[in-house]
Amino acid sequence: MTDRIPSFRRLAVALATAVLISAGTPPQADSDRGPVTNLPLPRYVSMKAHEGNVRRGPSLTHRIDWVFKRRDMPLQITAEHGHWRRVQDRDGAGGWVHYALLSGVRTVLVEKEMLAVRASPAPDAPITAHFELGVVARLSSCTLRWCRISANGYRGWAQKQFLWGVDPGEVLE
Known part of the structure; x- marks a missing residue:
């Protein structure tokens, strides 16, 4: 019986040590996903x-x-x-x-004064409106360089680099 007690104590000490070591470390999970919703972060x-x-x-x-x-x-x-x-x-x-x-x-914040909003995603497309700096616009879709946005009845395509609320490589359909 005395032979079992030391091995039980060793096991208990080993478990307690493992618990203490891992207590400060969050469980290993996909850090790109939220633990509650499993949606991407950020x-x-x-x-x-x-x-x-x-x-x-x-x-x-x-x-x-x-x-x-x-x-x-x-x-x-x-x-x-x-x-x-x-x-x-x-x-x-x-x-x-x-x-x-x-x-x-999804919405975006315009980061350029008098941002040209165009009829199609091309730099030479006709301008349909200008959005002021700080305008919040609804985001419809994005290519690699352009996003379709709308605000106050005006809509069109704006260069993604002048919008906050969408990642540079993000594509939305």
Whole structure:
């Protein structure tokens, strides 16, 4: 009986050590996927609500750092925890927002003053409108260099490099 106790203790110590070593390391998973939704991370969404509290952590007990006040504003989700999503805006400012305040509808932020919006995805296509810097536009589709966007009844193709809310290599149909 005494021979078994030391081996049991060795096993218990080995297990406890393994638990302590792995406690600080998150489980190995596909780091490109959210642990809650299994959707890609990072990814773009938009604000569904007119206002959304941005918290320091993923719960109602965490302090509100600020409030997003622009419906349809594009945001980038960088992490997930339960019903909470860590988001950031174009300037990198962000925090934790409840998922109910977010929408999967894709929007973009115009990053160029008087951005030419064209009838087709070509630099010599006729201009259908000009969008001011800071306009939030709905995103319809994208090629490697152009995106079809619309805002306030105007629509057309804009060069992707002047839009925030879509990745450079992203293609949307």
